Amino acid sequence: MHELSDLWQAVERIKRNFPWYAELSGRLQGNTAADLRWSSLPLVTSSLLEKHYYTEHQPLALRPDVHCYKTSGTSSGRRKSICYSPADEDAYVRIKLDVFRSILGDCGFRRALSDMGTGHAEATAVEVFRRLGMEVESVSFRLPIEHHLERLAAFRPEVLYTMPSILERILLASSDPASYGIRHVILVGEIASPAWKERAAQKLGLGAERITDTYGSIEIGTIAYYDHSLGRYVFAEGLFAEGIAAEALDGNFEPLPEEERVLVLTSTVREAFPAVRYVTYDVVRDLRTTDVDGVPRQSFHSVVKRIGPDLKHGEKISIYDIEDVVFRYVKEASVRVRINGNALALHIYGPPLSAAVLAGIRHDVENRIPEIGIMIRSGILDGIQVVGETFDDAEHRGSVKSKKIAYEDADSINGQGGSA
Structure with missing residues (x-):
């Protein structure tokens, strides 16, 4: 204090x-x-x-x-x-170093891969890992996912520093994510629900305590980190x-x-x-x-x-809660939330899902998240559409942050595959 x-x-x-x-x-x-x-x-x-x-x-x-x-x-x-300022930069790196030391402890990790977007976190990640005595490489999110997988296979980093949206792309595109030898993942940049992190850990062959979320902003720097204990x-x-x-x-x-x-x-x-x-x-x-x-x-x-005033219904809709519902039904997927007027659609990219699973997700989103249920009963939302889609990495690498509410024209809400 x-x-x-x-x-x-x-x-x-x-x-x-x-x-x-x-x-x-x-x-x-x-x-x-x-x-x-x-x-x-x-x-x-x-x-x-x-x-x-x-x-x-x-x-x-x-x-x-x-x-x-x-x-x-x-x-x-x-x-x-x-x-x-120079003093701000020094403080930023010092605080991030302290946070990473708290997360990684004395595990003796030697290699780290920074698979990031843009901005301050990306610009300083390599320096922070080098100060921790680690060999480090950096990969741009703009590259095709095949390049990310190639670097993971060749470099075999023990620590992966990345964003949830990028990790989703890696997990969906890789036949065996555990084969890369990743021993700890540090996340930054987007909301990651407990169920999503649990599924990601399973795919990587890790315990849940080996995926650690950090929270920050470009205005402040590193704000907080998740303490598993x-x-x-x-x-x-x-x-x-x-x-x-x-x-x-x-x-x-x-x-x-x-x-x-x-x-x-x-x-x-x-x-x-x-x-x-x-x-x-x-x-x-x-x-x-x-x-x-x-x-x-x-x-x-x-x-x-x-x-925010620009978010329309967004102040009532928690992607954190929606993801927590979805990942209790599916093992791997990328979830996108889209709104047009009074219509809300959940697009779930990944392996095919049955009509029963899509219906179950819709039921739980409408009934287990109080704010959404109230909006439906009051007529603010016209129910929830759940759409199963095939994952195409080319559609996902254009934006570094995908875990956010998208506002679209009504014609773009309807997707391929079944819906419930």
Whole structure:
């Protein structure tokens, strides 16, 4: 847990670097940590960042010592630029090293493969593994899946650092994933449900504890990692977390279930991004302080979805929960969620599924996920369509992140194969 003085120093640093933030927070009374009323600090929302940070004339981007990374894309289709100062870069690598050491322990791994997308995680992965004393190779997600399989077979990495969508492609395209000799998988970038991770571990011939999820963002860096002994995500160094009710953030958002909150983060190490009460728009379950080896640490059970004004029904639909249902029926698949108007379709790419299995998945999604059941009964959704499709890697490698809700024209919802 952080001392209030650490948080106050973070506020002062951001005020110096961002005059617009200093103006917004100028209403605070007092100038010491004891006088700070934390809840009166402004929330750094997407609208504030669009107005003041994600601009063409961002002063930090002009500094030669500052690194800028592009997001993989937004709902508006415009990529955003996130800045890191030299101190930010040093802190990012140091924290990631500490997290990876916690995950891998003293296992003596010698080789790692970084099979990633784009952005900060991809740009620093090789350096982090080399600092851990490992030989490392990197593969681009844009390459055909056959190239990924060739590198896995030839290099035989003991550690695979990748995204759930990329690991899905590997598992679906490989006849024997366990033959690559992978001993630990570290995931990043997308939501991965427990059932999905369990199935992936089985395909790789691993115990469930050998697939470890990490959670991060380009704005903050590494945020948390899954602690298998606790069954929870533990926050990384330098972060203070708050849980905000959705309707308190925006009156247009509907209330979340009691145990869910929108995650708001303050970083005590970031200086080239206004990470003071930064609204992630990610929804976490059971955010609380946990005892870790005698030390109080903030933690949460899971990240279940994102909210936002551009997501339409997305604030009520959890891909985390949908995947957890699907993978209780199937051993291997790639799940995509698509919405058009009031129609929601689940496309399940993989081996052929019987009509009974598709019907079972539909029944459980409609009846075991309360938010979806309520939307159907109230007429917001016209029921669920479940479509079985043949996996074609060429259709999946165009986007680095596939585990998200896609909004499409009605004509594109109908897929090949049976549906229930």
